Amino acid sequence: MDAAQQAVVDHTTGPLLVLAGPGTGKTTTLVEAAAARVEGGADPARILILTFSRKAAVELRDRAALRLGGALAPQATTFHSFCYGLVRAHQDTDLFNDPLRLLSGPEQDVMVRTLLEGQREIRSIRWPDDLRAALTTRGFADEVRAVLARARELGLGPGALDAFASRQGRPDWKAAAAFLSEYLDVLDMQGTLDYAELLHRAVLLAERTPALAAAYDVIYVDEFQDTDASQLRLLRALAGPGGTLVAFGDPDQSIYAFRGADINNTLDFQGAFPGAAVRALTVGRRSAANLLAATRLLTTRMPVPRLPSEAVRAHRGLTPTRDGGRVEVYTYPTAGAELDDIADILRRAHLEDGVPWQDMAVLVRAGGRTLPTMRRALIASGVPAETDGADIPLRHEPAVSPLLTALRAASWAGCGRR
Numbered sequence: 483m484d485a486a487q488q489a490v491v492d493h494t495t496g497p498l499l500v501l502a503g504p505g506t507g508k509t510t511t512l513v514e515a516a517a518a519r520v521e522g523g524a525d526p527a528r529i530l531i532l533t534f535s536r537k538a539a540v541e542l543r544d545r546a547a548l549r550l551g552g553a554l555a556p557q558a559t560t561f562h563s564f565c566y567g568l569v570r571a572h573q574d575t576d577l578f579n580d581p582l583r584l585l586s587g588p589e590q591d592v593m594v595r596t597l598l599e600g601q602r603e604i605r606s607i608r609w610p611d612d613l614r615a616a617l618t619t620r621g622f623a624d625e626v627r628a629v630l631a632r633a634r635e636l637g638l639g640p641g642a643l644d645a646f647a648s649r650q651g652r653p654d655w656k657a658a659a660a661f662l663s664e665y666l667d668v669l670d671m672q673g674t675l676d677y678a679e680l681l682h683r684a685v686l687l688a689e690r691t692p693a694l695a696a697a698y699d700v701i702y703v704d705e706f707q708d709t710d711a712s713q714l715r716l717l718r719a720l721a722g723p724g725g726t727l728v729a730f731g732d733p734d735q736s737i738y739a740f741r742g743a744d745i746n747n748t749l750d751f752q753g754a755f756p757g758a759a760v761r762a763l764t765v766g767r768r769s770a771a772n773l774l775a776a777t778r779l780l781t782t783r784m785p786v787p788r789l790p791s792e793a794v795r796a797h798r799g800l801t802p803t804r805d806g807g808r809v810e811v812y813t814y815p816t817a818g819a820e821l822d823d824i825a826d827i828l829r830r831a832h833l834e835d836g837v838p839w840q841d842m843a844v845l846v847r848a849g850g851r852t853l854p855t856m857r858r859a860l861i862a863s864g865v866p867a868e869t870d871g872a873d874i875p876l877r878h879e880p881a882v883s884p885l886l887t888a889l890r891a892a893s894w895a896g897c898g899r900r
Contacts, residue, residue, distance in 0.1 A: 483507075483510075483511075483514065484507075484764070484765050486761065486762065486763050486764045486765070486796075487507055487510070487511045487514070487763060489761060490511050490515055490728070490761060490763070491511065491514050491515045491518050492518075493515070493728065493759070493761075494726070495726055496724060496725075496726060496757055496758065496759070497721065497724075497725070497726070497727045497728075497729075497751075497755035497757065497758035497759070498726075498727070498728045498729070498758060498759050498760075498761065499706070499729050499731065499748070499751040499752075499758055499759070499760045499761070499789075500728065500729065500730045500731070500761050500762070500763065501731065501732060501733070501760065501761070501762040501763070501789075501793055501794070501796075501797035502730045502731070502732055502762075502763045502797075503732050503734065503735075503763070503766065503797060503798075503800060504732070504735070504766075504768060504769075505766050505767050505768025505769055506763035506764070506765060506766060506767070506800065507763060507765065507767060508704075508730050508763060509541070509542065509545065509704075511730075511763065512531070512542070512702055512704065512728075512730060513542065513545045513546050513549055514549070515702065515728065516529055516531060516546055516555075516556050516700075516702060517546060517549045517550055519699075519700060520550055520553065520554075520555075520556065521550075524699060524700075525699070526553075526554045526555060526556045526557075527554075527556075527557070528697070528698050528699040528700075529556035529557070529698065529699065529700055529702075530556065530557055530559075530564075530698045530700075530701045530702070530720070531546075531556055531557065531558035531559070531701075531702045531703075531704070532558075532559065532560070532561055532564060532701065532702070532703050532704065532717075533558065533559075533560060533561075533703075533704035533705060534560060534561065534704070534705050534708055535560065536560060536563075538560075538704060538705075539558050539559050539560050539563070542558035542704070543555060543558040546558060561681070561713055561716070562584075562677060562680060562681070564684075565680050565681055565683075565684035565716070566582075566584065566680060568684045568687055568688070568694075569582065569675070569680060569683050569684055569687065570582065572687050572691075580673060582673055582674065582675050583672075583673060583674045583675070584674070584675055584676070584677070584680065585669075585674050585675065585676045585677075589674075590627065590676045591623065591624075591627065593665075593668065594623050594626055594627050594630075594665070595618070595620070595623045597661070597664060597665060597668065598617045598618060598622070598623055598626065598661075599617065599618050601614075601617050601661075602614075602617055602618065606660075606664070607657050607660040607661055607664070608653070608656070608657055608660070609654075609657045610653050610654055610657065613654060613657070626658065626661065629655075629658045629662075630658075630661075630662055630665060630676075630678065631676075631677075631678040631742060632742060633658075633662060634678040634679055634681070634682040634712070635678060635681070635682075635710045635711045635712045635742050636711050636712075637682065637685070637711070637712070637715065639662075640659045640660065640662045640663035640666070641659075643655065643658065643659035643662060644656055644659035644660070647659055666679070678712070681712040681713065681716065682712060684716060685712050685715045685716045685719065688715075688716055688719035688720055689715070689719045694719065694720060695719060695720060695721070695722035695725070696722070697720075698720060698721075698725075699726065700726040700727070700728065701717065701720055701721055701725070701726070701727045701728070702728050702729075702730070703717065703727065703728070703729040703730065703731075704730055705730070705731065706729035706730060706731030706747065706748060706751075707731040707732055707733055707735055707736040707743070707745060707747075707748050708731075708736070708738050708743045709743065709744070709747045710741070710742035710743055710744055710747075711742070711744060711747075713747075714744070714747045714754060717729075718754060718755070721755070723756075724756075724757060727755060729751065731748050732797075733745055733748050733749065733786050733789070734781045734784060734786075734798070736748070748789075749786065749787060749788045749789060750788060751789075752788075752789075753788075760789060760790050760793045761793060762793045762794075762796040762797035763797075764796050764797075764799075764800060764801055765800065765801050765803065766800035766801065766802050766803065767803050769802070769807065770802060770804050770805060770806045770807030771802040771804070771805045771806065771807060772805075772806060772807035772808060772809055773807040773809055774800050774802050774807075776809040778798055778799065778800075781798050782798060821855070821856065821859040821860075822859070822863070824844060824856075824859075824860070825859060825860050825863035825864075825865050826863075828842055828844075828860070828865050829863065829864065829865060832865075839865075839866050844856060844860075844867075853869050857869055
């Protein structure tokens with residue numbers, strides 16, 4: 483533990499934002515801070531750790547349990563899992579005999595598209611004429627899903643969205659408000675929730691149930707830069723005024739705006755949580771000096787307003803623990819040339835420099851579109867390649883693609899198509 487990490491561990495009262503870049507010991511600091519409270523006599527049940535992925539939650543739970551040597555560890559869970567438990571615990575048993583069920587993404591897609599297709603015949607919603615022709619297209623359904631999710635993230639119900647649409651003179655938004663009302667009715671009839679609605683209902687419960695604000699002595703949040711408006715409201719309700727909330731985030735890693743993540747939650751942290759302190763972890767243990775220097779050249783061009791400048795400088799001016807590292811930039815005339823050269827660089831590193839295959843990695847921007855092609859190209863060039871199954875769409879899996887082709891052929895044959 484360095485001095486910056488220890489300062490976070492020693493923080494006992496009030497909100498705190500910790501600017502923590504990759505390789506700065508964020509997870510270690512979070513686990514040590516929670517463990518220190520337990521060892522100091524705090525009830526583990528009154529310590530909550532929230533993160534975004536099941537994998538991260540399991541890692542935090544395991545590390546906390548290992549650190550505490552078998553003693554009862556704090557609760558570490560995802561936002562969605564926590565919200566589901568909250569909504570389930572307060573579910574009206576008179577209205578729902580069975581537990582509310584979460585819709586998967588594909589299930590929600592089918593529901594939205596089915597409701598939109600029904601609008602071609604029923605016409606109960608006044609969609610603008612220029613949109614009505616698109617009601618049955620996948621692209622329009624995706625846009626409608628995004629509007630529904632953003633509306634619930636912002637706490638807007640059908641009435642509020644309709645009023646806003648009227649003020650803005652947007653008939654398309656008025657139609658979306660009517661569709662939201664119909665969609666929510668269907669969710670209720672089926673006893674289901676989508677993820678945006680789950681968060682919305684959890685926020686309402688937290689805001690209307692004072693006992694929840696007193697349930698936790700401290701709340702730790704991992705990857706705070708990925709929070710959206712609903713998650714911020716949830717945290718404010720759970721922490722209460724002046725409550726102890728320790729959020730770890732990196733404004734330079736905010737990449738999920740397309741999912742509703744709002745970097746302003748980080749930039750306005752001291753406004754959302756009055757009296758909050760801002761600290762930075764300052765030692766980079768993962769990357770060598772040259773890579774940190776290259777990263778700094780990029781991040782210093784990205785403005786980070788409203789956060790204390792001293793903390794931002796410390797966050798971006800990481801002290802490396804080792805020298806070296808190499809940063810090179812290549813450009814290619816075609817995508818094929820790029821793939822060929824990546825494979826060649828990896829082969830040379832393995833055969834000439836003795837670098838083990840497992841010590842190499844290729845990062846891509848859009849996994850769903852790029853990874854299948856990348857994997858095929860590397861394997862064809864004699865480079866063993868493994869990808870995380872979660873990063874590959876199911877339809878691109880080698881075992882699934884032929885099955886989908888066969889089903890497609892059978893469907894076309896049944897429709898008399900060739």
